[in-house]
Amino acid sequence: MKVLATNIGERKVIQWKNKSVETGIYKYPTNGSIFLGEEDVEDDAVVDRKHHGGSEQAVYGYSAQHYVYFKDLHPNLDWEFGMFGENLTFDELDEENITVGSTYQLGQCLLEVTKPRQPCFKLGIRFETQTIVKQFWNSTKSGIYFKVLKTGKVETGDILIPENIKKDTQTIAEVYNTKK
Known part of the structure; x- marks a missing residue:
């Protein structure tokens, strides 16, 4: 599992349903x-601290393989890594096999798998349609939140190396399916 892109975003104010909404989902x-x-990725905007950031959701990883599925559903968007608000885009990240509590070495860091992402309306804003939220929920392509056990730098090309794989916990996909 190799990092294809490291993504960060700035705080952005957008108009949605005649309201101004602040978001950090526009990552590049x-x-x-x-x-x-x-608690988070340095220089990356985390606007809603109730639902994003913090020790259990410090870093969000997403699989480039999932992009293919969603590109077919939304072919007219300007696609680039970071579209899902992820900090790290991996060549593959399989929610059906990665288990909660497992730890991985990545660059200078040690990461622990914590939970899947639950989509909200801001993903729909990023995709310019709220249909993406339901499509996201109806898949197991949630991406993975990580706790940072050892802080440090990560760059494109770094490999997610298993340290301690938990066999007795749920996979990210299993946890995600219980949240629906």
Whole structure:
């Protein structure tokens, strides 16, 4: 599982249903490494601290393989990594096999798998249609939140190396399916 892109975003105000909404979902690939902190990714906007960031959701990873599925459903968008609001885009990240509590080495960091992402209306804003939220829920392509056990830098090309794989816990897909 190799990092294809490191993505960060700035705080952005958008109009939705005649209201101003602040979001950090507009993430774009960087040209260098990013620093994974205990609560979030350095220089990455986390607007809604109730639902994003914090130790259990410090870093969000998503699989480039999932992009193919969603590109077929939304072919007219300008596709680039970071579309799902992920900090790390991996060549593959399989929610059906990765288990909660497992730990991985990545770059200078040690990460622990915590939970799947639950989509909200801001994903629909990013995709310019709220239909993506239901499509996202109806798949197991949730992406994975990580806790940062050891902070440090991560860059494109770094490999997610298994350290301690939990065999007695649910997979991310199993947890995601119980949240629906």
